[in-house]
Amino acid sequence: MSSATTTPASSLPIVADLHTHTSRSDGSCAPGEVIRAAAALGLSAVAITDHDTIAGLSPARLEAERLGLILVPGVELTVHWRGREFHLLAYGFREEDPGLNAMLDGLAQARVERLRTIVANLEHRHGVVVEFEAVRAGYPRAALGRGHLADHLVTQGVVTSRRDAFDRFLGDDQLDLPRPSLDLEQAIHTVRQAGGFTALAHPPRDLDDSQWVQWRDLGMEAVETRWPAADRNTRVKMGRLARRLGFEIVAGSDFHHPGRAGRHVGAVGLGPGEWERLRDRLRGATIDASATVESIPAEFVPRADSSRFVSSATANLDLN
Numbered sequence: 384m385s386s387a388t389t390t391p392a393s394s395l396p397i398v399a400d401l402h403t404h405t406s407r408s409d410g411s412c413a414p415g416e417v418i419r420a421a422a423a424l425g426l427s428a429v430a431i432t433d434h435d436t437i438a439g440l441s442p443a444r445l446e447a448e449r450l451g452l453i454l455v456p457g458v459e460l461t462v463h464w465r466g467r468e469f470h471l472l473a474y475g476f477r478e479e480d481p482g483l484n485a486m487l488d489g490l491a492q493a494r495v496e497r498l499r500t501i502v503a504n505l506e507h508r509h510g511v512v513v514e515f516e517a518v519r520a521g522y523p524r525a526a527l528g529r530g531h532l533a534d535h536l537v538t539q540g541v542v543t544s545r546r547d548a549f550d551r552f553l554g555d556d557q558l559d560l561p562r563p564s565l566d567l568e569q570a571i572h573t574v575r576q577a578g579g580f581t582a583l584a585h586p587p588r589d590l591d592d593s594q595w596v597q598w599r600d601l602g603m604e605a606v607e608t609r610w611p612a613a614d615r616n617t618r619v620k621m622g623r624l625a626r627r628l629g630f631e632i633v634a635g636s637d638f639h640h641p642g643r644a645g646r647h648v649g650a651v652g653l654g655p656g657e658w659e660r661l662r663d664r665l666r667g668a669t670i671d672a673s674a675t676v677e678s679i680p681a682e683f684v685p686r687a688d689s690s691r692f693v694s695s696a697t698a699n700l701d702l703n
């Protein structure tokens with residue numbers, strides 16, 4: 384039996400959730416609500432990683448400063464590499480960086496055109512007429528997707544719920560258009576130019592080491608090793624891969640909506656040692672929150688009442 388399976392249960396609490404979504408992309412909570420949920424759980428830090436937009440960071444920062452929580456600037460970029468789509472998490476970048484913002488503006492514009500086509504197809508195929516500009520105006524700072532159109536159809540009384548909207552109309556192949564994506568290499572470089580670093584999100588199981596080495600050589604620095612759908616074997620495998628190839632580790636809940644078991648804010652994240660290491664990397668990055676990062680005590684004292692624990696197998700990796 385491997386040591387990972389014989390390690391006794393660990394009592395390391397989760398102190399940082401590095402993967403959350405807000406209503407600025409396809410989540411249902413406002414940025415401030417995500418921060419309040421993280422603070423209520425006693426987390427030290429949380430990253431907002433909306434799909435293709437950083438619009439949630441400013442409102443989240445106001446709440447994080449008020450509650451004394453570290454907000455790690457983040458975004459989850461849709462990227463492609465050799466014809467395949469991946470999600471690339473980016474952290475610690477300068478939010479005002481012109482190159483980064485040009486890249487995000489391009490994605491936002493492409494999402495607008497995509498949803499415009501979806502709205503046209505909705506009328507042609509289902510006879511449902513929606514004024515596209517009304518949808519757009521309803522979510523002025525969001526990375527637009529079908530979820531926003533579904534919510535608009537609910538408010539218009541066309542459907543009874545988001546689920547109803549997808550079941551009757553939006554799940555239609557003709558309305559499920561490909562999402563815009565960035566070239567992986569270009570995305571990695573742009574984030575690095577902006578002082579940040581990248582991590583592959585929820586990596587598929589079929590990647591081999593040569594693939595990872597290529598991405599590392601392109602400048603990818605980290606990998607998400609734990610996420611809600613990853614089973615224990617996957618988490619151990621990804622932790623080992625990160626150590627073997629020298630990637631930093633990130634982990635998070637991929638929170639989108641309240642009420643989903645195992646996917647609430649803080650359900651998955653970094654333990655104290657892992658967060659300390661990532662915090663050092665973020666200090667190296669020129670992040671706006673550096674003042675608050677500097678103020679974290681070097682010795683993290685776990686809360687006695689914490690009910691959130693890093694699984695034993697991965698806690699073992701954390702300590703080694």
Ligand code: AMP
Nearest residue numbers: 409527528529530545546549550554562
């Ligand atoms: P899009 O980015 O336009 O492809 O929309 C994707 C988002 O739409 C997802 O993140 C969900 O929030 C929502 N969505 C997709 N499929 C469904 C479904 N079958 N039922 C409810 N919501 C869905």
Ligand code: FE
Nearest residue numbers: 404409434639
């Ligand atoms: Fe999502």
Ligand code: FE
Nearest residue numbers: 459470584585
């Ligand atoms: Fe993702």
Ligand code: ZN
Nearest residue numbers: 402404459637
């Ligand atoms: Zn996500």
